[in-house]
Amino acid sequence: MERLVSGATRVAQFGAWFGGALLVLAVLAIAAELIFRNVAGYSFGAVDELCGYALAIASTWAFAFALVHRTHIRIDTFYVVLPRRLQAGLDLVALLGMIAFFTVVLRYGWDLVARSFSIGQRAMTPLRTPLIFPQMLWFAGLVALIVIALILLASAVQAMYRGDLAGVGRVAGSRSAQDALEEELTDIERLRAAGPER
């Protein structure tokens, strides 16, 4: 089970780099188009459209990444006052909630992709992009989200069964904003310490 979880984490990590790379490409493309448009007075309109796909694809892959890093916001006002055992129970419910909603998105996402494929739908733009390509990558992110969520759920249930409440918290616990920030801030401090001053 541990191998499955670490595999899922790795997939989410690669997904995040892939999505992040798309965003960086979008930045470069947008800047290039902007300069070209204002200097040469000529616009190649496709950039807007392609960057829209980049955001859509990056988003679904980011869902999975945020899930393994437990950054999806949960309102924990009530949660924090509960005993550890009930918290672990709510962790499972929270994961189930994510799975429930995004499975519906996945289900009808499949219809969307299948329709684009069967009628060969193209974007109503000069580029006439066959929508199947961006939608497939977008859909793959949703599939990754659900598969990863199921693996995390299985691992959390197993930990619960063993009575390992800390284990449940590790894969599904509500991360207080403080935990999240501490991680980020130590990271920045490390960079500050390592980075050469002028």
Place this chain on the structure above:
Amino acid sequence: MIAASLALLGGLMLLSIPVAASLGLLGLALSEFYAFLPLHRATAQMAWNAGNDSVLLAVPLFILLGETLLRSGMAERMYGAMVPWLSWLPGGLMHSNIGACTMFAATCGSSVATAATIGTVAIDQAERYGYNERLFLGTLAAGGTLGILIPPSINMIVYGALTNTSIPKLYLAGFVPGFLLAGLFMLTTYIACRLRPAWGGRKIVTSWADRVRVLPDLVPPLLIFILVVGVIYAGWATPSESAALGVLAAAALAAWNRRLNIATIRAAIEGTMKTTGMAMAILTASYFLNFVITSIGLTRQISDAVLGLQMSPLVTLLWVIVFYLILGCVMETLSMMIATVPIIAPVVFSLGYDPVWFGILVILLIETAMITPPVGINLFVVQGLRKRGGLNDVIIGAAPFVGTLLVMIALLVAFPNIAMFLPNALNE
């Protein structure tokens, strides 16, 4: 229908189900119970549309801009430059904290990034100069909130996307309140230090020569501001495009400061993806929920119910403000905004209030939420930087500035022109 929806949403959130899933499941339940058409089939189309929204593209790009600026090394020098200019006031470096936050806010669209960046640089100074530590921490937490009021602003983009309000107009409307609020924060610090001179720490001696010498360090933030905000008004760029330019400029600045390496880029991208995943998941669910509640007529019902109370517009508005102040204590701010604005904004608009003006009011309420306990993200940021003592010190230190924000909110309600003056002037 209203009561059932509220109860269901409250229940889901109390169970600490992620906000995105809570909103989505509420949408599914409402469509199951109240809709004549199978609205749930629209989930995927809504998700795809949210992803493809050219306005929302600005959101991850501004997150990336914040993540890059945070690591670019710009803040150290900028802070150093604010010191000789502002530290002669009673309260010394605490004014530099607010000044540096104001300036950083003009390059960055996030309050968390602003508090974290300026906080990292400033936090060790409190002890060195013998300031009242609580008040010092309060200036950082409160100053940081300016990040979303002074353009650029991620929250204004989300508000604009949710209410179809012009983002350039929102930006324009944010300037005067932003600088006014910074001034009020400094006034609060000044008054506190006049009342209790011991809080103000040891005096820092500076000269005009120092002040002139540090001016070049203010150039990078000024350039980024011009690139990110100026290009919009020059008519050269949309908000997304300006964000892209900002990211490139911040990356160039990081390279200049020799901070641009694989580790930095990786950390910035991973940080961006975590926040993007959180924000886009909530936006996706919210787009679907809004589609459902509009289709089943819930938005209308809420409007009618509120109007049926026969309260004057001002009284209704005051209730809205109270609602946000209370909700802001217990809810994370971005999710609070995405969950409530689509429902509350139409009611407020129907009372005759201007969408741009209300946008600024919402931003001020969100700033307040960021420094009100128990859940106040900027309190956590500052405490996280400090790594000792308790969160209570930050909460107490930020309390006077909650008062300042309430004064600012009252001023905005009494004199709407504080926000509307610039957008109106540009319209004519």
